[in-house]
Amino acid sequence: MASTFAVLADQSRREILDLLRDRERPVGDLVDRLTLTQPTVSKHLKVLREAGLVEVRTDAQRRWYRLAPGPLAEIDAWLAPYRRMWEKSLDALERRLDEIEGD
Structure with a gap:
């Protein structure tokens, strides 16, 4: 659980989770809604995924993320x-x- 708290300590990650609370979204949609670059959003998503806070599914060329x-x-x-x-x-x-x- 300590790692979950550490992951959630970052404001950008909390913002991503807030966006995913409503529905699953592709990376591009998250980038459009945040003031972050695509590589930065991808890094945050990787941390969230490794902590088990988000899940990803692939649909053709797009990766869709949802809250776990x-x-x-x-x-x-x-x-x-x-x-x-x-x-x-x-x-x-x-x-x-x-x-x-x-x-």
């Missing part, structure tokens, strides 16, 4: 206890604010 949610589910599971901690704190704050309004 597995590693993201691992991160979500790791974050769950922290989310519960924040929910408890926010619930306590809400109760306190309700008490103040009632005074």
Whole structure:
């Protein structure tokens, strides 16, 4: 999981994942939507693919990339206890604010 966090630390890679969240896209489409060169996008896609965050399929001369949610589910599971901690704190704050309004 540490490598997944390291991969996601890069803003450009997160932007690529955001674009792939809606649908699969060819490299050229990603290049058009990002302010990066084609070689740079390809390097980021290679890192994302090696981390298991994206999958690729070939259709004639084009490579189509899509989001692979597995590693993201691992991160979500790791974050769950922290989310519960924040929910408890926010619930306590809400109760306190309700008490103040009632005074």
